Structures are given as C-alpha cells and as structure tokens.
Amino acid sequence: MNTEDDKQTVLSTLPKDLPLDFLKTITDQFSDNRVIGKGAFGTVYTGTMPDGQTIAVKKLAENAPIARDRIFNNEVQNIMAYRHENIVKLVGFCHEGQKKVVLNNGRYIVADVYEGLLCYEYLPKGSLQRNLFDKPIDMAWDVCFKIIKGICDGLHFLHSIPLIHMDLKPQNILLDDNMTPKISDFGLSRLFGKEQTRANTQNVVGSYGYIAPEYLYRGEISTQSDIYSLGLLITETTTGEKNTPKQNEPSAREFIERVRQNWTEGHIASIYQLNPNALQEVTVCIEIGLECVDVDWKKRPSIESIVERLGRCCANLVSTTSMRT
Template sequence: MVGEASMGESAQNETSLLSTLPKELPLEFFTEITSGFSKDRILRASAFGTFYTGILQNGLVVCVKKLAENLQIPAGRQFDNEATNLLVAQHENIVKLLGFCRQITKKVVEHNARFILVDKDECVLCYEHVPRGSLRDYLSDDKMVPKIADFGLSRFFNREQSRLYTINVAGLKGYMAPEYLQRGEISWQCDIYSLGVLIIEITTREKNCCDDKDKSGREYISSVRRTWTDEHITIKYMSLDADRLQQVKACIDIGFKCVDVNQKNRPSTVEIVDRLHGKRAG
C-alpha cells in the first residue's frame, strides 16, 4: 500500500510539474532537452516526423516530435490555433500534448547549381511520455488502456491538401495502408486503415503477427475474414447475449470496411462512430 501511494503521489507531482510548462515554447528549448535532436535520443520515426526523448532540467522525461519538412504545415496562425485546440483535448486514450513550437529558421539549399538561403519551418510538438511505448504492449495488458499519439495531426494539412507523398516510409508493421507502402501516399484514409486493423485485433483478440513481407497485415486480415464467421463468433463469445453478439459482429464488419484495399471505399470517422452507436448508413 505504501508503494502504491508513493507511485500515485509521484505521478501527481509529475503531472503538476508538466502543467507548469509554457504552451508555446522556443525551438532552443526543444533543442536543449533533446541534446540537439541527437540520434541517440530518437525513439522512432514516422511519415509525419521523428520522436525524441526530451529530458527537462528537473529530470522529468517528455516525448518531443519534430515534424517532417514535407508536411506543408499551414501558414499564419492556423498551426498555432490547431495546436492550442489539441492542448485542451483530455481523454485517457489520447497521449496528452503539453506544448508546441513553430519557428522559421534559415537554411542553405542547392537550387539550379547554386546555393541559396531559404526560410524553413521548424515545427515541434511536445507530448507526455508514455513509458510502455508500444501499442501492442498496451493491448496485451489486463486493463487495456491504449494511448493514441498524433491525435488530430491530420488537421495540420492545408484545406486544399487531401494527401501528400513521402519517400521515407516508416511505421508499425502490420498497420500500414497499402497505398502508403507502395506509393508513399499519406491521407486520412491511411489512418482509417490502421484503425481498422486495430478494431479487428481488439475484437477477435488475435494478434496481428506480420513480417517484413506483409507490412499491411493482409495475410492476417484474410485469415480473420475466413475464420470469423457468424458461427465462429457465437462459439468464441458464448457468454454474450444476442445484442452483444451483434455488437461484436458489427465491430468486425466495421474493421473489414476500414481495411478495404481501395481507399475510396473506407468509411469516414463519422460513419464509423455512427455504426458503433448502432446507426446504419442511409
């Protein structure tokens, strides 16, 4: 009991200290706490940017994400406004955004065999540190309280920009959309694909164990589609009544729609939420 109380007090103190951080911070602050965005501090990389371990002067650990240069962040105050909105998002399944930075720096680039000086947007987001890190580890816990990072990040796209392309394909194997892997194409439909795999994995309780040849998890999806018939669902969830069995079937059906190879056939978040609430598409 003493140990539990100490851990609880420590977590409360850490939360209290983190809440005192200014919300809009200079680039120099993030450069300092990541040792100059050192390679030794890299946690992981994605199409949206690179995560670094940040250590504050008081020893507290945070997660710092430096956004990729090709993200084409919207100009003016739109980035600041969106980041500020994300700061107030409070949910147990969302990794909390603690602060942010957008700063224009000068960079020398080569253009037409000449070196020129251009403006470069440096955009950084600072998140709470999630010790367990991997979503897969959270899905294996008894309490199952996964944390979603990059929540709302797609809102940083320009309104005219529905997708972008990258040559630096990186992500969690088994959850990456085919168009992202094959063409480096990034859009909101990529997120829907990843969500679909998660819904299937959580509902069936079967792990998506893929390899380098199946980074989209297509073999896993095909296996579930073959096995998880209505009869199989009934056998696996014998303790559930008819209404809850129908909910399980609906979740699996939603998951399959989300992982459609044709990204245009994937449902929107509104459609997914409506289905989860029992509403049928008109």
C-alpha cells in the first residue's frame, strides 16, 4: 500500500516543466557554440544549470519527418516515468507558445507558435556512432561487449512495458563516462497495450539501413521490428564495420551478407586466438546479430532469449575462470 511519502518520492523523480526563458538562458540563447548534435528531429545543446550541472537540451525541429507535437508527446509520455540504467533519463521539458509574426497565405499575422524542448541527462562520451565511426576510438572488446549487453538489457526493459522504440541505431545509443550505453530518442516510439503484439501503419518513418523489412514494405510494427535493428547494432559494435546502405537503398542486405561471408569462426579465431573469453563472446554476438536480421520476423530471437544467451556466455566465462584459480 502506497503512503504519501512514497507518492512524494515518485513525484520528485518525474521530469520538470521548465520555462522557455530559463532554457534559453542556460543554453546562451541556443548558441551554436553549445550544439552537440543535430538530427532530423531537432538540435541538441548543452545547458548549464544554476548549480553548475550540465544537461542536454533538445530543441525539436519544425520540419521534422513527423509532427513536432507527436515527437514531444512520444518522448514525454513514453519515457517520463521510467527509470533504467540503460535508458536515457528525461529530466525536464518545455511546451510553450510565443507570439510571432508569420507569413500566412500572403499576409503577415501574429500567431502563437509553440516550441517543444526536451531535457536529458548529459552523457559526455556522446553517441555510439561517434565512438565507433565518426571519431573512432580504440575500444577494447570487453567495452564493446559491455555496450552490447547494456543495449540488450535496456531493450528488454522497454519490451516488457511493452514499448517499441522504432529507431534503434548507433546515433541513438549514448554513452556515459563509464561507457554504459543508454537508449535515447523516443520520437518514433509506440506504446502497446499489454495484450497487443502487432500494429500496422501507412506512415513508415525511420532510418535507412536499420528498418525491418516487414515495417518498411508492409507497415507492420512489433517488438521484432526492434530486434532487426538490434541485430545490426550488435553486428556493427562487434565487427567495428559500418552498415552503410547505398543511396536510395533502404536495405542492409549487402552489409549483412558481407558480415556473414567474412566473419566466420576461422576469421574470429585468427583475431582472438590468444583471448578465449573474447573468442567465445564475439562468436556468440555474431551469431545473435545475424539471427536478428532474418527477413522472416518469426525466425528472429526474442529479446529475452538474447539476454539469456549473453548472460550464459558471461556465466561460462566466470565458471572457467573459477576452475583456473
């Protein structure tokens, strides 16, 4: 039974409705010098709070692929009350109208124009995309494996709600100081009913190279849509190779086939022959990644089985280490 103290504790963890003027102040009027990321859905700035803490402030774009209000509602409603180590934390938001002079049917009129802003915990290491491909760093395999496990744990949590992310890709995985991954950008997410397993849409929006074929071509949405994208994330993180679809080609088949042909057991063994732990983990991750991108969604593994397999891999290594000591 909940007490008033319990309710107060829960309420104190919920994000805050912040004034637009306050967000302008902490971002130096949305200065270009504070930009840390840009995407189809908006621009992200660093904001310095009065106590010195840094947060990330996303200013939603007016010309986003889907309506700005829908993005705002998805982000706030779908992740506002949830807390998980591998899900980015929403710490504030703003939906505030301002009087602006706009051109409408050849006439200038004064209208209320609403800004949508979302504030998150600041993650200094940036995105997985940045660390793997844009400004690559030499990540040891144990760090890569930690990232893969964290992404899978985060997705397991989302699918238990059930919440479908719909836009898993390296740009939407953020890393903290300890290289702990956090799933971000819930603008396309879909919240299902407890008994709901599938949905259909005619408005297909997403990132080429990561969209599941049944969603891309038939508008079918399910947890298995995320599993397809997860498979590509796992494969990219494991191999360090970028999934780059050709221009106007939404499929990742060329990348998938290249990995299937090149990352054989013999190839993996030639790289990790002196590290049996890594050899086992890399082999399992390649297997899982390729299973996840099966064209037939029914043949893809569930997130529960993926988490179990990765956990079993770790347990086997612990057992082997114990036998040696």
